[in-house]
Amino acid sequence: MDGRHARGIHTRRVTLARAVDLATVSGLDGLTLGGLAADLRLSKSGIFAHFGSKEELQLATIAFAEEIFTEHVLRPAFQMPRGKPRLLALFERWMAFSRGRVFTGGCFFSAVTAEFDAREGRVHDVVVEWRQVWMDLLQRLASEAVEEGHLPEDTDVAQLAFELNAFGRAANHDGVLTNANIHYDRALTAIRARLGESGGVSQQAREPGVDDR
Amino acid sequence: MDGRHARGIHTRRVTLARAVDLATVSGLDGLTLGGLAADLRLSKSGIFAHFGSKEELQLATIAFAEEIFTEHVLRPAFQMPRGKPRLLALFERWMAFSRGRVFTGGCFFSAVTAEFDAREGRVHDVVVEWRQVWMDLLQRLASEAVEEGHLPEDTDVAQLAFELNAFGRAANHDGVLTNANIHYDRALTAIRARLGESGGVSQQAREPGVDDR
DNA sequence: GGAGTATTCGAACGATCGGTCAAATAGTGT
DNA sequence: ACACTATTTGACCGATCGTTCGAATACTCC
Numbered sequence: 070m071d072g073r074h075a076r077g078i079h080t081r082r083v084t085l086a087r088a089v090d091l092a093t094v095s096g097l098d099g100l101t102l103g104g105l106a107a108d109l110r111l112s113k114s115g116i117f118a119h120f121g122s123k124e125e126l127q128l129a130t131i132a133f134a135e136e137i138f139t140e141h142v143l144r145p146a147f148q149m150p151r152g153k154p155r156l157l158a159l160f161e162r163w164m165a166f167s168r169g170r171v172f173t174g175g176c177f178f179s180a181v182t183a184e185f186d187a188r189e190g191r192v193h194d195v196v197v198e199w200r201q202v203w204m205d206l207l208q209r210l211a212s213e214a215v216e217e218g219h220l221p222e223d224t225d226v227a228q229l230a231f232e233l234n235a236f237g238r239a240a241n242h243d244g245v246l247t248n249a250n251i252h253y254d255r256a257l258t259a260i261r262a263r264l265g266e267s268g269g270v271s272q273q274a275r276e277p278g279v280d281d282r
Numbered sequence: 283m284d285g286r287h288a289r290g291i292h293t294r295r296v297t298l299a300r301a302v303d304l305a306t307v308s309g310l311d312g313l314t315l316g317g318l319a320a321d322l323r324l325s326k327s328g329i330f331a332h333f334g335s336k337e338e339l340q341l342a343t344i345a346f347a348e349e350i351f352t353e354h355v356l357r358p359a360f361q362m363p364r365g366k367p368r369l370l371a372l373f374e375r376w377m378a379f380s381r382g383r384v385f386t387g388g389c390f391f392s393a394v395t396a397e398f399d400a401r402e403g404r405v406h407d408v409v410v411e412w413r414q415v416w417m418d419l420l421q422r423l424a425s426e427a428v429e430e431g432h433l434p435e436d437t438d439v440a441q442l443a444f445e446l447n448a449f450g451r452a453a454n455h456d457g458v459l460t461n462a463n464i465h466y467d468r469a470l471t472a473i474r475a476r477l478g479e480s481g482g483v484s485q486q487a488r489e490p491g492v493d494d495r
Numbered sequence: 496g497g498a499g500t501a502t503t504c505g506a507a508c509g510a511t512c513g514g515t516c517a518a519a520t521a522g523t524g525t
Numbered sequence: 526a527c528a529c530t531a532t533t534t535g536a537c538c539g540a541t542c543g544t545t546c547g548a549a550t551a552c553t554c555c
Binding site for chain 4: 072073074076077080111112113114115117118119
Binding site for chain 2: 099182183185255258
């Protein structure tokens with residue numbers, strides 16, 4: 070009744086899934102209608118018809134990546150108790166997400182924010198918006214950890230969010246660049262230390278993926 | 283006598299200078315012979331003749347960026363005394379380099395390592411090499427700081443280098459993405475804290491550039 | 496100043512880019 | 526089964542990509 074057939078919806082999802090993965094390797098700008106079409110054994114115009122322009126394809130790809138990120142990282146983390154456990158779980162899930170190569174090129178947003186940081190246009194604007202939502206989330210979880218008494222009262226949550234995010238992104242980039250997993254361990258070590266955890270390596274969330282090095 | 287004329291050398295340098303700057307905005311892959319030529323009011327084939335292929339242009343651009351980075355960041359930092367002062371100065375210079383927009387899109391290497399982390403080929407390999415040299419340098423300066431007694435004997439210098447580098451790269455990306463300077467301050471705050479500096483904001487190295495926010 | 500070479504240019508190549516459009520096909524609702 | 530529409534296709538557009546090449550220009554050295 071809404072003018073959409075099941076076939077079209079499926080094709081769109083398959084296309085976006087491939088687009089997200091390709092974008093983590095070649096960049097969101099490196100996406101090409103022709104390449105995507107050849108990869109999926111569809112016609113270029115068939116794919117084009119779903120989005121109407123390359124920019125719309127890029128924006129739809131970002132939205133699709135958000136869904137997957139939410140499913141793999143945010144939703145599981147929010148099943149942990151409010152406060153430090155939830156904050157820590159968020160980063161453990163994030164690192165597992167990148168390490169497990171859910172996307173070939175690691176974390177989609179780490180790649181795309183770096184790609185579009187200095188550009189202009191709608192894609193850049195959406196990326197800036199997403200970053201703000203992400204940083205607000207980190208800051209909120211940090212604040213909740215303070216409220217729960219898991220972190221000192223005088224914690225600068227904005228500063229803390231910056232530092233934790235820095236560790237996560239560095240691990241993602243270095244992990245993909247060198248194809249080694251030690252960077253993820255370094256990030257989690259730094260994150261736990263910054264959150265005042267003294268213990269050793271805890272039970273880590275893991276995605277199946279490349280071997281450790 | 284070596285078969286090179288002054289005119290050609292100058293053109294090559296001017297071309298590479300523009301290429302480095304463009305690459306920090308549109309990426310090293312976003313560089314185009316035609317765009318570069320139009321920008322410099324030269325012919326496309328004239329520019330091409332200097333490099334022989336786009337890949338060689340990309341590699342030459344990386345080498346040129348190294349020179350500039352060395353001049354603006356490494357050389358000044360090495361004028362500071364061995365140990366913590368030199369290590370700290372390296373990051374202060376790096377942040378001033380990005381903040382001052384010596385290149386329109388901030389730090390060249392932060393952008394390029396993110397762009398090529400998941401790709402293959404000679405450019406990727408050179409980027410990986412560069413990253414290793416950079417991380418080795420950070421680790422060496424940290425080790426010297428330990429030797430000088432400026433850092434605890436049991437410091438994990440590899441872990442320290444990872445964390446400091448993470449702060450710097452995050453500041454660069456966030457600074458360019460949001461066009462705000464607070465991220466550079468956050469990075470320097472984090473770096474000084476991690477190095478055990480308790481004091482307030484010291485005399486910072488600054489490049490002329492965008493206003494603070 | 497003239498020989499010789501380094502540099503630059505302009506025209507052109509095939510390939511691919513994002514995008515358009517009319518026609519063919521597949522799916523839905525009655 | 527039929528009408529209607531969503532989907533997909535293939536041929537094609539102008540622009541631009543990296544690259545080639547022969548000719549014109551600018552420089553250096555004797």
